[in-house]
Amino acid sequence: MEVVDHYFYTKEHEWIHIEDDQATIGISEYAQEALGDITFVELPSVGTEVEQFEQCSSVESVKAASDIYSPMSGKIIEVNTDLEEKPELINKDCYERGWIAKLELNALEEQSKLMNAEEYRNYLNTLE
Amino acid sequence: MSTEDILKQTPLYQQHLSLKAKMVPFGGWAMPVQYESIVAEYDCTRHGCSIFDTSHMGEFFVDGDAVKSGLDFLVTQPIKDMPLKTCRYGVMLNEQGGIIDDLIVFRIEQERWLIVVNAGTMEKDERQFQKFIRPSEKFANRSAEFGKLDIQGPQSRALLNGLIPDIGQLAYYAFDHFDLLGANVLVSRTGYTGELGYEIYFSWDRTPELWDELLKRGARPAGLGARDLLRIEMGYSLYGHELEENICPLDAGLERFIDWDKDFFGKTALLKKKDSLDQQKIICFISESRRSPRQHHRIYDQNQELIGEVTSGIFSPHFKQGVGLGFVKKELAKKGDTIYFGDDKNKLPAEVVSRPIYKQGSLKS
Numbered sequence: 001m002e003v004v005d006h007y008f009y010t011k012e013h014e015w016i017h018i019e020d021d022q023a024t025i026g027i028s029e030y031a032q033e034a035l036g037d038i039t040f041v042e043l044p045s046v047g048t049e050v051e052q053f054e055q056c057s058s059v060e061s062v063k064a065a066s067d068i069y070s071p072m073s074g075k076i077i078e079v080n081t082d083l084e085e086k087p088e089l090i091n092k093d094c095y096e097r098g099w100i101a102k103l104e105l106n107a108l109e110e111q112s113k114l115m116n117a118e119e120y121r122n123y124l125n126t127l128e
Numbered sequence: 129m130s131t132e133d134i135l136k137q138t139p140l141y142q143q144h145l146s147l148k149a150k151m152v153p154f155g156g157w158a159m160p161v162q163y164e165s166i167v168a169e170y171d172c173t174r175h176g177c178s179i180f181d182t183s184h185m186g187e188f189f190v191d192g193d194a195v196k197s198g199l200d201f202l203v204t205q206p207i208k209d210m211p212l213k214t215c216r217y218g219v220m221l222n223e224q225g226g227i228i229d230d231l232i233v234f235r236i237e238q239e240r241w242l243i244v245v246n247a248g249t250m251e252k253d254e255r256q257f258q259k260f261i262r263p264s265e266k267f268a269n270r271s272a273e274f275g276k277l278d279i280q281g282p283q284s285r286a287l288l289n290g291l292i293p294d295i296g297q298l299a300y301y302a303f304d305h306f307d308l309l310g311a312n313v314l315v316s317r318t319g320y321t322g323e324l325g326y327e328i329y330f331s332w333d334r335t336p337e338l339w340d341e342l343l344k345r346g347a348r349p350a351g352l353g354a355r356d357l358l359r360i361e362m363g364y365s366l367y368g369h370e371l372e373e374n375i376c377p378l379d380a381g382l383e384r385f386i387d388w389d390k391d392f393f394g395k396t397a398l399l400k401k402k403d404s405l406d407q408q409k410i411i412c413f414i415s416e417s418r419r420s421p422r423q424h425h426r427i428y429d430q431n432q433e434l435i436g437e438v439t440s441g442i443f444s445p446h447f448k449q450g451v452g453l454g455f456v457k458k459e460l461a462k463k464g465d466t467i468y469f470g471d472d473k474n475k476l477p478a479e480v481v482s483r484p485i486y487k488q489g490s491l492k493s
Contacts, residue, residue: 036150036166036353037166037443039420040417040418040420060419060420060443062357062445063161063353063442
């Protein structure tokens with residue numbers, strides 16, 4: 001199961017890639033595989049303020065719908081509009097082209113509540 | 129863990145594991161919901177040839193005259209006029225006219241019948257057969273002897289032709305016995321996908337051999353996820369969704385499978401429902417977007433009034449839109465009407481369409 005080294009992760013299987021005070025978020029390989037073929041992504045609105053671990057988006061797969069929670073607090077500054085027509089990008093490339101939103105972070109210390117790649121790998125092992 | 133919690137395994141359990149299927153509980157069995165991708169398995173069934181493990185389903189046998197044995201009284205469809213080697217779909221009712229199960233009756237000989245029932249309802253089906261079939265020893269539940277494979281898709285005939293040269297003679301909803309891998313087996317031209325297809329009843333122990341042979345010949349495995357998608361697009365009912373003990377076949381849109389000229393268990397209650405004003409009907413609908421309806425979503429009319437509930441919903445790769453089935457009050461929601469599905473907070477528009485939703489199936493080709 002692919003886990004990207006310099007990203008951080010939540011127990012709900014979202015990832016965040018932090019670059020200074022901005023970040024990109026998405027869902028992990030584990031999450032996309034568990035969901036199966038993704039058919040719709042409800043993107044957050046640009047300008048929305050989200051709290052850490054608050055619902056910011058949802059994805060639908062063929063058979064089910066599930067909520068996506070923001071790994072950190074901040075303001076949504078960009079969303080991946082490619083997902084509107086091609087939600088399957090998340091299945092194909094969840095860590096790059098399947099990103100969901102970009103955030104302007106306002107509480108960098110929240111990172112301590114997330115797992116780094118090694119911790120997330122260990123966490124995945126406990127789920128099997 | 130009690131014994132009830134242990135899921136039963138079909139003869140293909142190891143095959144599913146080695147194909148890395150995602151296994152789920154279904155009707156008391158561990159079943160493959162998908163191998164690699166529900167959408168890919170769906171596409172293969174609509175355009176190529178898929179095989180489904182349906183060994184969990186039940187096979188009941190009754191020996192005797194249609195009426196005297198009690199079988200005709202148990203099911204809603206007419207059976208005594210069935211030609212030999214044909215199948216007929218119908219339902220079995222409780223005393224209140226609700227649906228115990230939907231089933232297919234096969235006339236094997238003048239006085240020999242096969243009845244194929246659902247896995248999750250098999251125990252109560254068996255109780256009902258034991259109660260009504262006379263003499264009782266003329267009924268046998270032989271489900272443990274039979275594995276079952278569904279070969280479905282426009283290429284299924286060509287693929288099976290290599291194993292069964294006479295397969296092309298089989299008409300829709302007919303069956304026959306054929307030599308297959310050295311055994312004499314029952315093959316019917318039936319299915320649950322809307323595509324040309326066959327169902328093979330094979331000995332339990334040798335089912336893996338047949339599975340492997342079909343894979344070798346180019347069929348692809350498909351799971352319950354694709355099966356659900358295919359049947360929803362066709363508007364076919366699934367027990368636990370559109371069919372239940374508290375749903376009558378009139379509400380479920382199954383009146384064409386009822387023979388009102390004969391006597392059957394539950395008929396008195398059903399006749400009362402026929403005259404009642406409190407009737408529901410089943411509708412098919414297509415979401416206006418990629419967002420899909422889900423079971424237990426509510427259905428609203430154009431004035432946002434609650435008129436019913438979604439029983440099945442899924443994303444259709446064909447339409448690239450959500451599709452669904454649901455019950456609404458009978459006088460409401462005609463073909464072409466806009467309805468809304470969802471909950472109090474989020475209501476999404478959809479159009480009511482005629483059944484089947486997917487109209488290009490190769491079923492009768």
